[in-house]
Amino acid sequence: MPKPTLPQGTRDFNAETVYKRQYIFSTIRSVFERYGYQPLETPSFEQLETLMGKYGDEGDQLIFKILNNGLNHPDKKQKVQDAFDQVMAGKSSKDITERALRYDLTIPFARYVATHHGQLTMPFKRFQMQPVWRADRPQKGRYREFYQCDADVVGSKSLLNEVEFIHMYDDVFSALQLKVEIRINHRQILAALAEACGGEQWMTPITVAIDKLEKVGLEQVKSELISKGVSEDAWKKIQAYLEISGTNEEKITAAEQILGNIPSAQQAIADFKQILQFPSLTNLKQELMIDFTLARGLNYYTGCIFEIKSKEVAMGSIGGGGRYDNLTGSFGVPGVPGAGISFGVDRVYDVIEELKRFPTSVQAGTQVLFFHLEPEASLVAFNLMQQLRKSGVRAEMFHESAKFDKQFKYAEKKQIPYVIILGAKEVETNSCVVKNLTTGQQESINQSQLLQYVFEG
């Protein structure tokens, strides 16, 4: 019989990995909570119609659809056959599949807000940490099941939210002992570039081209845009803009000189100025950096956009977000503005792992192994163990009476730092032997002292 396999692009997480991941999740969660964000959990699958058409044609293709149950019911035969023909034609049909796995956390959140709109206290701040599924081709660092970690606020246009997002990124990555750049830009300044080229229709070509700047260099971006019809004059503006450098204040001044006559740029610059006046931002542990080359592909952003890059490990962004105007419009509830940020937990994990910065204390393995010796003695030992457990110590007794060797080996393999030996001899003297396997030291103590014993690690 062949060994069973895992579906491509999915993973088992063993105890060590689960604890490391929990450390990341709980660090993020506690920051979210300190900023007034509250948890929401939505179902793993949604009605297919809730998801379809929200992620572009490419995204639609990557949605995992769930087969309806009971397709072989005789009454349904013709209906199902027709539906199947649709599927074969690349469409989807309710008669074959009416549910699909969550593709991100944003659309389920939008669905939730649209449904409960009347009852929510606005501004409504929620965070959500749940897996999502995408039928992407698996590759290094890209999985078909992975967690997203989002915080969003809706019903508020205040830039206070942007300031808090910067602090939240600062707090999370500082708590995780990582060094990052918090890069910030504004979609309205990109809109100003588009206007300088001739109008809104330039927004997508410009953001797409700028998005590649780091990879392909300025010359390539130029030839791409020129070939698409950008004038040399307009390109000069874009180039001057892309070459802006200096402190955040110097960058703002430079941008003002290049684009300050265009209203959308004025708005972006005013927003930047308002954000930077918050004195608390001068105390960040991480680097906050206006990055005019930041574009972010997603078209629904309308204001500030964020991206986080590790300063220690070469890797794509490990977080991102931005402001959007109309979260729930596609569900018939217009006029709900908002902003949100998200953490790339799998990449954050890889960064911490590469830097070996997971604290050993995140593991919660067994601290103490009680040896299993003579039957009578094992009952005494078990009783003691129960008292230790009640006081919070993680303890085990070896499952059966066995030679010392075998029991020591079990402790070693499971990296249990302490063993307690309590045999017939110790029962007589009301004692037990505590051995620290890390140092090799052992001592005989009274059983009643055991509860006060401090087990490190």
Added chain:
Amino acid sequence: MPKPTLPQGTRDFNAETVYKRQYIFSTIRSVFERYGYQPLETPSFEQLETLMGKYGDEGDQLIFKILNNGLNHPDKKQKVQDAFDQVMAGKSSKDITERALRYDLTIPFARYVATHHGQLTMPFKRFQMQPVWRADRPQKGRYREFYQCDADVVGSKSLLNEVEFIHMYDDVFSALQLKVEIRINHRQILAALAEACGGEQWMTPITVAIDKLEKVGLEQVKSELISKGVSEDAWKKIQAYLEISGTNEEKITAAEQILGNIPSAQQAIADFKQILQFPSLTNLKQELMIDFTLARGLNYYTGCIFEIKSKEVAMGSIGGGGRYDNLTGSFGVPGVPGAGISFGVDRVYDVIEELKRFPTSVQAGTQVLFFHLEPEASLVAFNLMQQLRKSGVRAEMFHESAKFDKQFKYAEKKQIPYVIILGAKEVETNSCVVKNLTTGQQESINQSQLLQYVFEG
């Protein structure tokens, strides 16, 4: 546009519910850890072949299957059409669906153990708390997505595990402030009844009939079994067995008198005696009760079986488990015995909710709302808030400058217990006003004192 809906049998969990559920999960988790169990997480979907045939015909029908992507590729046309014909005939086919959502946590665990068999330190103790999906008809208390919470040990036949399971149930339900009966029985004593009737083939009819005893009464059980061909003599034995009462010790003695001549009953009785000799079991907070009418439908149990009933709320079992012989046999790895228990988290939730026993401290909502007043003052307030947050206080500032009324209303709706008022006047005097909305009391304090302020709740 119609409001978007949730798929039948699924739920959103708002913040209050998430926190209450987390309280249950973390209580169970910390007990699991204290007993040496370690977390495992497996993917939400498995290869369909891993799941099919493991849950009986009825179970197979309830598995959610995932439609393969790219079905409309022209090269696949004939293959997919053939596969579809199979689906219409009630079979499943890899060319249409090769993955399916997890139906329980046991089979993924078995798959994991079979795959990693050589590398695991035995006995291997794992716990797993993840959602599972079943295409069951939704009804009150039954959902299509729900969490299971399992702890299993494999590679050990020791009854120490059963003793620990009893303690784990005791610890969890005591920590949750619930009163329960921990009911225990043994599949071998049911096997002895079957032998008394004529042989193994009676095992299923007898367990099925006994399973209904509480619902239908003794007479109905009798007529069902007699109609199936159980002799009057054999029924007398069964009846005497089902009517056993008294203390656990008295029950064992009575069972010995009725069935003691049958080897499988002897084994069950020996197991009970060995378990009950553990002195720690006399200190349980919950009631441990041998219940000879306990059958548990699942056929894979071979030794002790467990079931938990609330003593305060009428409801089905809120936990269960037992010993099995051959976890990984169907994956080609024979000879892996084990035992496990599980918690019915949704029902436990309902019990605690009905009894109003969720501690209010499980909620982690905002503790302090800073009013948003004059622009200058709000910057000072924001700075102070950042210091509070760094010390762990969950705080928010109202997102924009607004009338007192509106800001108070926001605090009330969100049940934020404290507001801090810091306007132009307070900036001048370096002070701020702290108002406790629960008591209505307010006091003006120096801003530097705020960091030492104790915010209750």
